[in-house]
Amino acid sequence: MAEAVLRVEDLAARFDGRTIFEHVSFEVRRGEVFVILGGSGSGKSTLLKHIIGLYPPAEGRVEILGEAMEGLSGEARNALLRRIGVMWQSGALFGSLTLAENVEVPLERHTDLPPEARALVARAKLGLVGLADAAGRLPAEISGGMAKRAGIARAMALDPPILFLDEPSAGLDPITSAGLDALIKQLARDLGTTFVVVTHELQSILAIGDRCIMLDKAARGMIAEGDPRRLREESDNPVVRAFFRREVLD
């Protein structure tokens, strides 16, 4: 079994005394596509923000690539953050920079590569997500799907061993969404990149997920963990069954 690159232990999130989730524990192994799924408002994106250290956990701990996030500060924390990539739900591209310049930002800040090398790496990353011909365009000039793909290219700029994707297929047409799913699977298979994907898109979950956890708003925490295909077939939990079978809950 591959080593764990992400460990979440007994994590809890609370805002103004309100519990979003608690007792969340799981492990993600190298080269795995791990999906965090759940309905709207279940705390998927909040969990992601706790994992990558944007929010401090109310309880529990997160360990990425063998290092605990909460104990780190300053340069040590930045060094760890350089080894992860995050694609935000909207792409979060810098509006005043072209797509190529967006991808070059982490390369410029975190490496000593000469400008020619940075430009070539940016072109390669954009080519990888099928955006080579749009390298000179501004984020305002591209579609939502292209912005998401450019967001992935920027997240991959430093070849991080672990990539976090927040709702990568939300709002995309089925063809673009399927293309994105195929890209994630290929990168995981060929390069050994680990993906942690937050999504509620059923088709994507089943297409890319090796393992998953499911969060539930009412339970304020995890209600299932395992292979999404097996969960769909075998879970006894009515919420999990309703989610995978698109049924209305009583």
Add this chain to the structure above:
Amino acid sequence: MPATLAATADGSAAPLAFAGSLDAAATARLWPEAMRRMQGVRALTLDLAGLTGLDTAGAVLLLRLERMAGETAWRGLPTGPLQAVLDRTRQALAAPAPAEAPRLPPLALLGQTTVRRGQDMLGQVAFLGEAVVAGMGTLRRPWRLRLGEVLRHLDEAGLRAFGLTLLLGVLIGVILAFQSSIPMRRFGAEIFIPNLVGISLLRELGPLMAAVILAGRTGSAFAAELGTMVVNEEIDALRIMGIDPVAWLVLPRLLAAILVMPVLALLMDLAGLVGMAGVMASLGFPPVSVVNQLRRAIGLHDLLGGLFKAAVFGLSIGLVGCRAGLSAGRGPRAVGDAATMAVVGGIVSIVMLDGVFSILFFRLGW
């Protein structure tokens, strides 16, 4: 192990051997040396037998070297993930680069800029026309005017600018009085300082400075607010609902700007006169003599002319600000550009209008 670069000596042409992990840090270190060694090389042998790691930056370096050489022989090509990185990078770089827009010669660029400026001015006139049409429609159905919005903008553009206007007004009065006292003292004509400051303020500086404040505070706010609405597709939503954005959004702002400007100009005038009176007091002239001088020097037409100008300046600033917002592009940069355009365009327009008024008032003998 950090990557190393060595020239192997096995008799092949220009051989380069990479060993260790060729990641971004190693690539940054080895790039200049590799480029130096490639000077004048036609045939290259790349020996990768010692390579233990490779990322996109490293792959880019290898592929760049391959492209520089006319002919490349690969030795010890990596397998597994390393090969996947190399193959994927090669495939990605093979995608066609975006075609660059042809650069225009300077004369064509000048022509293009001139045409754009002309179109922009025409657009401004057309926008004024749209606003007039919307205003006529509101005159026919006055209950459609969003009075709450007008009041909100009156509060934001007017009431909240009172403090700044008073402060600047007093300071301008003080500066004008002190500056004019220096040459006037030489001729013993300090008593005429109120005449000079009074006329300058009421006819020119009061409305002009108030307009600059309005352009900086309110014109930019109009542009940023409407520009954000464009970015969020709220303007499209209004149009789709059959609501004219000019009547819905622009008219209340224009009305507020037109109404608020004379008030700001009046405040600026009064504050400036108070500042000037303070300086006169420090020079030994009692308030009564200042008032007497002012009564002799300035008439109601000076004040009303200035206030009328101020109202026109308000219209101009409102129009420029609203148009800059509504014609904003997409993205956060567009909002910033619109705000800048509103301030710059607003100030340019009021100075141009002031010139027109100066000529007009001169011809009319006012």
